[in-house]
Structures are given as structure tokens and as C-alpha cells.
Amino acid sequence: MNWDDSMPMVSIKDVHKAFGDLEVLKGVSMDIKKGEVVCIIGPSGSGKSTLIRCINALNDIQQGSILVEGQEVNDPNLDKLELRKKVGMVFQQYNLFPHKTALENVMMAPIRVLKQSKAEVEKTARALIKKVRLEGKEDSYPGELSGGQQQRVAIARSLAMNPDVMLFDEVTAALDPETVNEVLQTIKDLAEEGMTCILVTHEMNFAREVADHIYFTDRGVIVEHGSPTNFFDEAKDPRTKEFLSQIL
Amino acid sequence: MNQSYYNGFNSRKRKQEYKTDLPVMITPEVKEPGSILSSLSAYIFKPWHGFVILFFCMVSSSIAFGVDDNAKSSIAEVLWRWMPLLLKGFIFNIVISICAMAIGTAAGAALGLGQISLNKWVRRVSWFITQFFRNSPWLVLLFFAMFLLPFEINIGGLAIPLPDWVKAIIGLSLPVMANVSEIVRGAVVSLPSGQWEAAESLAYTRRQTLWLIILPQCVKRMLPPWMNLYAILTMATVLASIVGVSEVMTLTGQALAAEGGRTDLLAPFYSFVLLIFFMYCYPIARWTVRLEKKFSVIG
Numbered sequence: 001m002n003w004d005d006s007m008p009m010v011s012i013k014d015v016h017k018a019f020g021d022l023e024v025l026k027g028v029s030m031d032i033k034k035g036e037v038v039c040i041i042g043p044s045g046s047g048k049s050t051l052i053r054c055i056n057a058l059n060d061i062q063q064g065s066i067l068v069e070g071q072e073v074n075d076p077n078l079d080k081l082e083l084r085k086k087v088g089m090v091f092q093q094y095n096l097f098p099h100k101t102a103l104e105n106v107m108m109a110p111i112r113v114l115k116q117s118k119a120e121v122e123k124t125a126r127a128l129i130k131k132v133r134l135e136g137k138e139d140s141y142p143g144e145l146s147g148g149q150q151q152r153v154a155i156a157r158s159l160a161m162n163p164d165v166m167l168f169d170e171v172t173a174a175l176d177p178e179t180v181n182e183v184l185q186t187i188k189d190l191a192e193e194g195m196t197c198i199l200v201t202h203e204m205n206f207a208r209e210v211a212d213h214i215y216f217t218d219r220g221v222i223v224e225h226g227s228p229t230n231f232f233d234e235a236k237d238p239r240t241k242e243f244l245s246q247i248l
Numbered sequence: 249m250n251q252s253y254y255n256g257f258n259s260r261k262r263k264q265e266y267k268t269d270l271p272v273m274i275t276p277e278v279k280e281p282g283s284i285l286s287s288l289s290a291y292i293f294k295p296w297h298g299f300v301i302l303f304f305c306m307v308s309s310s311i312a313f314g315v316d317d318n319a320k321s322s323i324a325e326v327l328w329r330w331m332p333l334l335l336k337g338f339i340f341n342i343v344i345s346i347c348a349m350a351i352g353t354a355a356g357a358a359l360g361l362g363q364i365s366l367n368k369w370v371r372r373v374s375w376f377i378t379q380f381f382r383n384s385p386w387l388v389l390l391f392f393a394m395f396l397l398p399f400e401i402n403i404g405g406l407a408i409p410l411p412d413w414v415k416a417i418i419g420l421s422l423p424v425m426a427n428v429s430e431i432v433r434g435a436v437v438s439l440p441s442g443q444w445e446a447a448e449s450l451a452y453t454r455r456q457t458l459w460l461i462i463l464p465q466c467v468k469r470m471l472p473p474w475m476n477l478y479a480i481l482t483m484a485t486v487l488a489s490i491v492g493v494s495e496v497m498t499l500t501g502q503a504l505a506a507e508g509g510r511t512d513l514l515a516p517f518y519s520f521v522l523l524i525f526f527m528y529c530y531p532i533a534r535w536t537v538r539l540e541k542k543f544s545v546i547g
Contacts, residue, residue: 081453084449095440158449
């Protein structure tokens, strides 16, 4: 594949997506470079989650193109498994596997999917659990962990696949206010290490602090985008202004 | 009026103190006697009462019929004499139920997985087979197996005989298969879709997702309805008597005939059969309830 680091890691062009008659995305385009942190914000139902779920082909698109490291996602012959090995995803509802311990949740995919050796995977898995500050919780089942802890296990589970891009779909939306920060801190650590991150979030302060670029979507289109300072302080579009005035 | 506070009206008076005009706060009056009755029965009616009632039936019917004719041996004596044979018959019922359950579960699991297959035709055919056998009377399926299966099959020159009891097992395993198929499908569908999505996003294949993530979680959900089905199947094994398999019902009939068709023996003998089925199935039912409670808490 003719792709190198200088080209966008994820390149989205004129993406259209409809559920039945309901058009959710009406021509969305954005480029995300390697190591960049991008936040997508906007009112509910504006297609934010749908958009990032299209990036790892959890949703298919009707029109347009999504390139992940040069690989076309909108292609009937797409090797979804290869794509998903490169793209990690963390969900709002954590979606940990409840019948497995935290450590097993992290270890399963590298062993079963990437066919790595168990001893090696265990070493990296323990390191990842330490990295998300959950040492001592390796043998706990998801049901025994708080929401914030579960979400950090979910992040570790995704990182264990050693992805090139991480997608975060409103990962703090289901959390108690006091556990939100521990998850945000984990994501911040990741961003600072140079992980390419695409986040859908309602945490404006976090977006301002961490993001390199912010996209504001409304009714299936990108209304405005820019650097955090430009976006938050000098928003031009009335819709953006209205949204920001409500939320800040 | 205030004097009555310390007597039996006490609780009722207290309730009236909380009276309110808000419709949501008013406790419906009609419920009161019902709730008292149900709470009473919850305290008073215990499982062992079932045995007491059954024994009462047996003893009272024995007295009613037995007193007038002293020349015949007593009912207890006759029952005691036949008991080993009847119990042997009952063990045969258990064997039939276990075999039918095993075959039905294996076939039903495959059929249930077929119902969630990505292949449209596999899905449709599995669905049709499931619905067909789930909505057919068990007895008709039993007759179907009895009269349509050959008495022996030839596999590569080797003749395998198919006695009636084997046919009965096959006949009974058909509805079990269909019900297990629905249990499997229901359990898989009842899992939150997030589990599938999480597995997909981690690049698991569909097969891996099913076997490593979905089905292990389903086992817990499937166990109570599966045990329920087993208890129902066990009770249905007596249907085999209609097609001549010598299980407990057939043997009871034969024993009664051998005793010269004494009408005073009917109730004790059939009560005995009821009792042994009760003793076998009731613990399964209790255990199922306990598992259901346990799993509903953990989720």
C-alpha cells in the first residue's frame, strides 16, 4: 500500500450514511494525521457516534470514502479483521466481557486474534493494567469494578492489540462525575505519548486541553472546525455559538 | 373509638392514619385480604405437605375400598410386592428422559445456532424445523417416530435394531430439540449487542465471538429453562406407555391386571406413581428456581 506517515492516517471524504430514510451523515470530510488528537463535538443525534463507528466498519456507509492508512473502508472486499487490528475502539458502555477477569479481558484478543504467545501477552497486559492505574485489579471481574475502572480496563483491552488509531465513543458519558477524571487522565496520557485519537465527547474542558483539532457537527454535517483556541474563543457560525453558549 | 387501638383493629386503624387524597398513595382496599391470604399460604404451605396429601389419598382410598373384603391381601401388601417392578419401570423412564434430553440438547444446540446463522437459508430452514416441532403435540411426534422409523437400520451391512424404547427416545427428543433450539436462540439474542460490537472491534471472527464470548455467557441464562424442559420431558415419558414401551405406567397397568382388576388398587397404585414422579421432579423445579434467582442477581 502506498501510504506513509506524512499522509493522513484517517482520511474521510464526503461520507454519506442513512439508516433507512433517516440521513445521519450528509457529506462529512476530515483528515486526521498521525499522532493527532481530534475531538468531535455536537448536539445529540448529529451523527458523531455514527461517524466514528464507520471508521472501523461497525457501520457501513452508502457513499464517500474512508481511508485508514491508505486502506479503503468503503469497499465490499474490505478485510474487516485487518482494519480492526489497526483501529482500537472504546465504547460508552465499556462492553467488557463479564465472564472474564480484567486481565483475561486484556489478554484474550492478542492471544486469540493476533496469535501471540501467552507469556508475552501476559507481560504486556500486566504493564497495560499498570499503565491505566489498575494494579491489583487484574483478577477482578468487571462486575466487581466501578464504571471508571471498567472503562480503563476497556482502554487497556483495546491498547493490547497495539492499534495505530484509537476511537473513543463518548467514553465518559455513562460515568459518575467523580470517576470521569480518572478515565480522562488515562486518555490524556495516551495522547501525550503520541497515540492518534479520535474522540466523540461532551467534555469541553477536556477537549480544549487535549485536542489538536476540534470538529463541530450538527445534523449530519461539519459546521465548523479549528484548533481549540480558535474554536472555543472565536466561533463564527451561529449554530456553534448557540451550542457553546448552552454547554459552557 | 380510641379505645379500640389496643385490640384487633389496631393495624387497620393505623393504616387509616396514613390516608391521603393522592391517588398514588392510596393502597387499594381489595388487595388486603388477597395479600394476607398469599402471605399466609407462603408461611403455611410447605413442600412436604404435598407428600402428606398424597399419602392421605392413598390411605383414605385404601380404607374406603379395603375394609369390606378381608379375603384379599391388604393394599399395602400388594403395593409392596409390586414396588420393585414399578421402581424398575420408573428407572426406565429416567433412562428415556436422560437419553432424549441428551439427543435433543445436542440437536437443539445445533439448530439454535442455525437460527442465528448469517446464511439466510440455514437460518430459515432451522427456524422452520424449530417451529414445526415446537408446535406439534408430543404424543403425535411419538406416534410419528414409532410408526415411521424402521425396526432396524442397516449401516454398511451392520444391522442395528431399533427397539420401541429407542424409537420413543427419538420421538421425545424431537420436541426437546425444538425447545432447546429456542432456548439457545433466545439466550444469544438476549445478550446486549455491545458484546458483539466490542468483539468485532477487537477483530474477533464471528466464530470466535460466538464460542469465546457469546455462548459462555449464554450457558448461565440457558440453564434454568433447560432444567425446566427436562422436568417437563420426564413427566412426558409416560406417553411412551401408549405406544407400548414397558415403562412405569405400562407396568402399573399390567400389575393391576395381574391382581385381577381390583378397583380398590387403582388409586393407591397411581398415587404411588404420582409420588415417585413428584419426588424426582420437585427437587429439579426447586433447584431451577434457586438458579434463576442466583443468576438474576448477578445478571
